[in-house]
Amino acid sequence: MELVTYDLEQLLRDAFPEAEEVRVTDRTGGGDHFLVEVTSARFDGLSLLEQHKLVNEALAAPFAAGTIHEMRIKTKGTA
Amino acid sequence: MTELATRIKDVIDEEPVVLFMKGTPQFAMCGNSSRALEALRAQGAPVTAVDIMRDPSIRQELQELSGWPTIPQVFVKGELVGGADITQELAESGELKQLLEEKLGPGYADGAEERTVDVMSS
Numbered sequence: 001m002e003l004v005t006y007d008l009e010q011l012l013r014d015a016f017p018e019a020e021e022v023r024v025t026d027r028t029g030g031g032d033h034f035l036v037e038v039t040s041a042r043f044d045g046l047s048l049l050e051q052h053k054l055v056n057e058a059l060a061a062p063f064a065a066g067t068i069h070e071m072r073i074k075t076k077g078t079a
Numbered sequence: 080m081t082e083l084a085t086r087i088k089d090v091i092d093e094e095p096v097v098l099f100m101k102g103t104p105q106f107a108m109c110g111n112s113s114r115a116l117e118a119l120r121a122q123g124a125p126v127t128a129v130d131i132m133r134d135p136s137i138r139q140e141l142q143e144l145s146g147w148p149t150i151p152q153v154f155v156k157g158e159l160v161g162g163a164d165i166t167q168e169l170a171e172s173g174e175l176k177q178l179l180e181e182k183l184g185p186g187y188a189d190g191a192e193e194r195t196v197d198v199m200s201s
Contacts, residue, residue, distance in 0.1 A: 056147075063148055070149075073164050
């Protein structure tokens with residue numbers, strides 16, 4: 001379970017190397033419901049939809065593999 | 080485009096507010112679908128719901144049309160607003176109300192009704 005959280009964080013850090021904060025929380029302890037929080041300057045000026053799209057893209061593989069059953073996303077710009 | 084995709088697209092284009100959800104407004108089968116629904120209800124939005132659990136092909140076709148990977152999905156005037164997190168966040172910040180007023184007119188909540196449409200039958 002810890003491993004999955006760590007893997008997801010790693011994927012996000014690769015996708016958002018400039019991020020001020022990347023945090024993945026296992027919401028239920030079951031290893032498949034996550035809260036994903038990313039704070040990055042890349043989100044500045046983007047709509048929430050575009051911001052969430054970037055996060056979804058970064059985690060497309062574990063999503064397709066079924067590792068992620070459910071994911072909540074919180075994104076923040078730095079501006 | 081398949082017949083089903085055309086029907087889904089028609090609902091998105093023709094209905095002011097569409098919520099693709101698991102279950103129905105009367106009986107939501109998923110917490111995220113409920114969150115999106117409640118956020119829309121709180122603004123008095125005229126919600127047209129589509130239950131994607133009716134058939135697995137609905138979700139596939141919708142995903143291809145919208146490019147959005149998860150359920151629920153909220154559309155206003157044919158445009159994807161987002162999933163549960165975005166809809167809830169926009170509702171809390173007041174931006175959802177703004178968006179609805181902009182797209183549907185300030186009187187959008189007058190006589191607003193909640194209904195469910197079945198895209199599996201034409």
